[in-house]
Amino acid sequence: MGSDKIRVLIVDDIPETRENVRKLLAFESDIDVTGVAGTGHDAIQAAHEYQPDIVLMDINMPGLDGISAVEAITQEVPTVQVIMMSVQSDTDYVRRSMLAGARDFLTKPFSGDELVSTIRRVYRMSQQRAAAMPAQAMVQVVGPSGKRMTVPAPMAAPEGSVITVYAPKGGVGTSMVAVNLAVALQRPDVKVALIDASLQYGNVDVMLNLHVSRSIADISQSIDDLDADLLSTVITPHPSGVKALLAPNRPELADLVQPDHLQRIVDEMRLQFDYIVIDTASTLSDLTLTALDIADRVILLTVAEVPAIKNARVFFQVTEALGYPLQKMMLVLNQVDPRNPITSKLIGDNLKHKVLLQIPHDADTVAQSIRRGLPLVTEQRNKPIAAAINQLAERLAADLKASQEAAAEEAALEDASRKRGARFFRQ
Numbered sequence: 001m002g003s004d005k006i007r008v009l010i011v012d013d014i015p016e017t018r019e020n021v022r023k024l025l026a027f028e029s030d031i032d033v034t035g036v037a038g039t040g041h042d043a044i045q046a047a048h049e050y051q052p053d054i055v056l057m058d059i060n061m062p063g064l065d066g067i068s069a070v071e072a073i074t075q076e077v078p079t080v081q082v083i084m085m086s087v088q089s090d091t092d093y094v095r096r097s098m099l100a101g102a103r104d105f106l107t108k109p110f111s112g113d114e115l116v117s118t119i120r121r122v123y124r125m126s127q128q129r130a131a132a133m134p135a136q137a138m139v140q141v142v143g144p145s146g147k148r149m150t151v152p153a154p155m156a157a158p159e160g161s162v163i164t165v166y167a168p169k170g171g172v173g174t175s176m177v178a179v180n181l182a183v184a185l186q187r188p189d190v191k192v193a194l195i196d197a198s199l200q201y202g203n204v205d206v207m208l209n210l211h212v213s214r215s216i217a218d219i220s221q222s223i224d225d226l227d228a229d230l231l232s233t234v235i236t237p238h239p240s241g242v243k244a245l246l247a248p249n250r251p252e253l254a255d256l257v258q259p260d261h262l263q264r265i266v267d268e269m270r271l272q273f274d275y276i277v278i279d280t281a282s283t284l285s286d287l288t289l290t291a292l293d294i295a296d297r298v299i300l301l302t303v304a305e306v307p308a309i310k311n312a313r314v315f316f317q318v319t320e321a322l323g324y325p326l327q328k329m330m331l332v333l334n335q336v337d338p339r340n341p342i343t344s345k346l347i348g349d350n351l352k353h354k355v356l357l358q359i360p361h362d363a364d365t366v367a368q369s370i371r372r373g374l375p376l377v378t379e380q381r382n383k384p385i386a387a388a389i390n391q392l393a394e395r396l397a398a399d400l401k402a403s404q405e406a407a408a409e410e411a412a413l414e415d416a417s418r419k420r421g422a423r424f425f426r427q
Contacts, residue, residue, distance in 0.1 A: 005029075005030055005031060006053050006054060006119060007032055007034045007051070008032065008053070008055075009036070009043070009052040009054070009056070011042075011043040011046075011056060011058055012036075012058040012085070013038050013039060013061040013062060024115055028116055034050045039062070039064065040065060040072075044073055048076065048077060052080060053080070053081065054122060056106075057070055057084055057102070059084055059088065059093065060087075066084060070102055074100070074101030075101075081123065081125075082101060082103060083103060083104045084105045085106045088107075089105075089107040095222075098229055099229070099230055103126070159270040160193075160269065161296045161297070161404075162266060162276045162278065162295045163181070163278070164280060164295035164298050165177055165181065165277065166282075166288070166299070167300070168282055168300075168308075168311035168312055168314065169308045169312075172302060172308055172334055173334045173359075174279060174280065175196075175204060175207060176366055177299065177392075178194065178204075178278070179207045180376055181277055181299070183377050184389055185274075185393045186242050188241075191272065192241070192273060192274065192275045192276075192277065193272075194245070194276075195244075195245045195262075195266070195269075195278045196244070196245065196246050196279050197247070197280050197287060197291050199216070199257055201247075202247025204246055205244075205246050208242075208244060208373060209373025210244060210373075212236050212246065213249060214235075214236065215234070215245075216234070216248065219231070219234050220261045223261050228271070231268055240378060243273070245265070262287055262290050262294075263294060266294050297328060297400065298319075298324070299332050300312060300315065300329055300330065301332050302347070304337070304343075305342070309342075309350060313351055316352075327399075329353065330396075331348070335361040336359060336360050344358055357391060358388065359385060359388040359389060360388060362383060362385040365383050365386075366385070377389050
């Protein structure tokens with residue numbers, strides 16, 4: 001295992017194909033074909049025996065097919081990276097391969113350059129992931145086939161913060177604030193995800209000018225297979241750096257997404273992102289309540305209009321009944337017009353909650369931003385409306401950081417107290 005070469009195992013039920021692939025790799029000085037296999041069962045055994053860096057796996061094989069073999073290999077030999085090979089290139093094959101644990105997909109016939117570049121890319125990415133992981137203890141476990149294997153011991157991972165943007169009345173700018181807040185939180189060293197949980201008529205795709213068919217409904221249909229790889233195939237990157245999980249493109253698909261699906265998706269996202277911003281519909285459905293329950297902070301959005309203020313008051317009664325802590329709720333006044341006699345102080349007094357921040361009314365800038373699909377916090381950053389949302393992002397980040405530090409300090413004190421108690425009883 002001391003060689004610097006990329007160790008490759010070729011798996012295909014057709015001997016001529018195995019030999020052709022071997023010939024394509026024969027003249028690459030940094031690649032070494034360590035073995036071949038003709039069945040899925042032989043592939044699993046060879047992966048244990050040779051401990052390759054890369055497995056080139058055909059999908060359609062008699063007996064145990066390639067996808068089932070990949071599932072076993074990735075569980076029993078987790079250091080192995082799998083590249084699938086198939087004459088079938090439809091999206092279902094690709095999706096099933098990625099869900100099984102494959103890292104890439106090659107459609108037959110492929111060229112030598114395509115094969116070699118894919119192997120090198122997958123290997124390089126695996127090395128980068130390994131280098132980025134903190135030092136971990138290794139433990140011996142028994143795999144599904146009964147073989148012992150060495151795997152990293154579980155480690156506690158830092159979890160990202162969830163920010164849910166909600167308004168109990170439609171038309172007050174929830175999506176505009178959620179989208180621009182996510183972009184404002186994004187930094188080179190900060191990872192931000194945005195979930196459009198307004199499932200029937202979500203607008204995050206329009207506001208970010210994203211034209212894709214993948215949505216949260218695709219995850220719901222494979223929710224039991226949810227992991228980082230599945231998530232990565234569905235979330236859509238935006239040029240700002242934000243990763244968006246979009247609403248379905250047809251209203252009837254919203255029924256596929258259950259509240260517990262959102263919970264599980266957010267739990268997975270917490271492991272990958274520093275902030276997860278959730279845009280919601282104004283109705284208090286079970287899914288919206290889940291988005292509120294799991295939030296570390298709720299941006300309650302309202303405007304200086306009597307119906308909106310009345311709904312906000314009713315919503316605060318709901319949050320009190322649900323037992324939400326006061327620090328969880330952040331009241332933000334949107335579309336503020338200084339000519340409006342209903343001031344933020346009057347609203348705060350009426351709701352018995354202080355208005356944290358005011359976002360000025362600027363219909364032209366908002367309309368232009370939506371029409372062009374460009375977030376105003378980046379394209380119109382000198383406008384007062386952009387400055388207000390950036391200020392909201394800064395306050396949120398500081399507040400959440402302080403809460404995390406306080407929680408860590410409290411946990412450290414509790415741990416020290418337990419240790420003192422343990423020493424006392426041993427004496």
